[in-house]
Amino acid sequence: DGGITQSPKYLFRKEGQNVTLSCEQNLNHDAMYWYRQDPGQGLRLIYYSQIVNDFQKGDIAEGYSVSREKKESFPLTVTSAQKNPTAFYLCASSTGGYGINKQYFGPGTRLTVT
């Protein structure tokens, strides 16, 4: 079955540590996205990539980094510079990055930093 996988589902880290969240898709989609979800704030875009080896900052990129070395993979690193990293992180992909295409979402990773 095609889809998006995110791992792990739950992640716990100590403050000051960097952590990388995995996102893999086998849908052959060009575009991939990372969102952060906090209660009452909807989803906010962290980074997006419309093609391999290229990515752009979203609305809340500070304290995060990404790479897009392969079409299937778009890992997100939450660095120690991110002030409030505890959140639910969602990865998505679409066939193209031009707004009309459905975004497919992964199941999410809940990160807790203490």
Next chain:
Amino acid sequence: AQSVTQLGSHVSVSEGALVLLRCNYSSSVPPYLFWYVQYPNQGLQLLLKYTTGATLVKGINGFEAEFKKSETSFHLTKPSAHMSDAAEYFCAVSDLGSSNTGKLIFGQGTTLQVKP
């Protein structure tokens, strides 16, 4: 710049009653609009989308939405609520301005509670 406002962070209905979730948007260009549903601790699933053409859009699970340009609205409805409809619902507009990045701008979400 595009934006989305969902009126009401929580909506409660009885099973069998009409579901109405409100969404208003702001866009400088003809909008592409979406409704997504999220069940607890899961990702989002597309319910329906409006791009062009017919303004009444039918989606999955019996939901539909009507695009009203004059009211800048895209409200989601379902004639009869089921217990399984309890979830969080997000309205979104696509960023189709000059940047044309395909970004989705989401509303704050509305939690639907269905009472027996």
